[in-house]
Amino acid sequence: MLPKLQHYTVAQSVREAVLLLTRNEGARIIAGGTVIARSSSPRITQLVDITKAGMDYIAEDDTGVRIGATVTFSAARESPILRKVGSGIIGQAADHFSSAIVRNMATIGGDMLSPYN
Numbered sequence: 706m707l708p709k710l711q712h713y714t715v716a717q718s719v720r721e722a723v724l725l726l727t728r729n730e731g732a733r734i735i736a737g738g739t740v741i742a743r744s745s746s747p748r749i750t751q752l753v754d755i756t757k758a759g760m761d762y763i764a765e766d767d768t769g770v771r772i773g774a775t776v777t778f779s780a781a782r783e784s785p786i787l788r789k790v791g792s793g794i795i796g797q798a799a800d801h802f803s804s805a806i807v808r809n810m811a812t813i814g815g816d817m818l819s820p821y822n
Contacts (some may be wrong), residue, residue, distance in 0.1 A: 707744065712751040716758045725753045736775045737810040760814070764789060774814025778802045781813060 709731070716722035726732045731750030735741050741752065760773035763784045771792055772781065781787055781798035802808055802816075 706747050708749050711752050714753040715753065719758050722753050722755050722758050736748050737777065737812040737815050739807055739811045740815055772813055775812045778808040
């Protein structure tokens with residue numbers, strides 16, 4: 706699958722993740738793992754897991770709604786905050802994203818960036 710993979714690191718913050726990514730040209734981000742599972746890139750030597758880096762939030766304030774990069778499609782689907790936004794369109798869209806198993810793993814940020822990995 707990843708023939709040159711040597712390291713798997715769990716970043717505890719965004720700062721740590723960025724540091725790890727800048728130190729190793731072969732480092733790639735992983736969260737849900739649905740994109741990387743299909744990869745066989747020989748360039749990937751390190752996976753930087755960002756699931757513990759504090760980006761699994763859905764928050765609302767005076768400026769709007771913020772969705773963290775590691776929020777899963779299932780979490781978006783079930784979020785009371787997102788049910789209020791745009792008549793619940795985000796949750797409805799998440800409901801139609803792949804299978805329940807994939808929705809439980811796939812992250813909003815990962816799916817948005819997958820064409821660029």
